[in-house]
Amino acid sequence: MPFTFSEVVVLFFTYSVIGWIWETIYCSIKDHHYDYRGFLFGPYCPVYGFAVTTILICTYRIQNNLFLLYIVGVIVATIFEYCASVFLQYVFHMKLWDYSHLWGNIQGRVAPIISLFWGLGVVFLVKIVQPFIQKIINWEEAKTHGYLALMILLVMGTDFILTIISVEKLHLSTKHWDERLNAQLKVDENKLNDRFDKLLESFSWNQKRLLTSFPHLKFTDARHFNEAKRRLISRRENRS
Structure with a gap:
């Protein structure tokens, strides 16, 4: 396990917030009005946190191989998006996105073009974003000794x-x-x-x-x- 439990929690929260910021900005520009994205009340999208944290753990040993990193990123991100769609539909009777208009889609839940995009995002994330985020988390862990993770879980x-x-x-x-x-x-x-x-x-x-x-x-x-x-x-x- 490349991360401690408290590091995993903080990573999950950090990328949930980053995902919320990205999706809110993108959708607000696309829809020409402010969209407060995310399923929860707070400014975070857990699906991004779950996906990114899992990707970071799964790709820890292959992060220097860009091809494998891209392939694993595509697979993990696609599985998460599909599972999230199924969860929302059968637990909350809701569908928040629909890719039925895109080629090769599976039940409108996932689509090849979207998955390929996620793969590029994973490479950028692991090679560019994560080293910077990890430095901040290392500093935070030294200062709070895991208490921030506990607060995140409660909130x-x-x-x-x-x-x-x-x-x-x-x-x-x-x-x-x-x-x-x-x-x-x-x-x-x-x-x-x-x-x-x-x-x-x-x-x-x-x-x-x-x-x-x-x-x-x-x-x-x-x-x-x-x-x-x-x-x-x-x-x-x-x-x-």
Whole structure:
């Protein structure tokens, strides 16, 4: 094991934050408005932390071989992205991304072009970013003796529990609204849009953020809600 447990925790947190910054900046530029990315409340994306930490451990002995580093990076990143998609769908009934429009995709969860990009990212990460990050972590470990890792576990663990509660409430609300919509399919569309707007106003900050920052977010058991959300987003894009 190339890292101590506390180093693994700090690495996980550091790259979760870096992943959140990268994704927030990229998606905000792409969507032409600020997107507070990430599944949790805090400014971090655990999927990046898990993936990068695993990659650093798995590639520790081959980091001087760029070809093997790239191949392992592609494989590990792809597996993580697929597993994260399955986890979100079957645990929270949510889909946050969809690669169905890309060639060679697998169930819209992963796609070759995305995986190849992750491979390049891994090489850049291991050879350029990680040496600098490791120096900071070595300094932090000498100063805090692992207490920072404990604090990270407490904060992110609490965040995860609160997020589960928030998402479950959102899921129950969308299912309830979906049932009402299914019973009133002949209601005027404008009236339905108004009702949808009022529904959004009743959601918490985090629930609204998930709906607006992830335009491809879908609930697998709320088809009518997904369609109403899609029409609302399309309507707002046409206005802008």
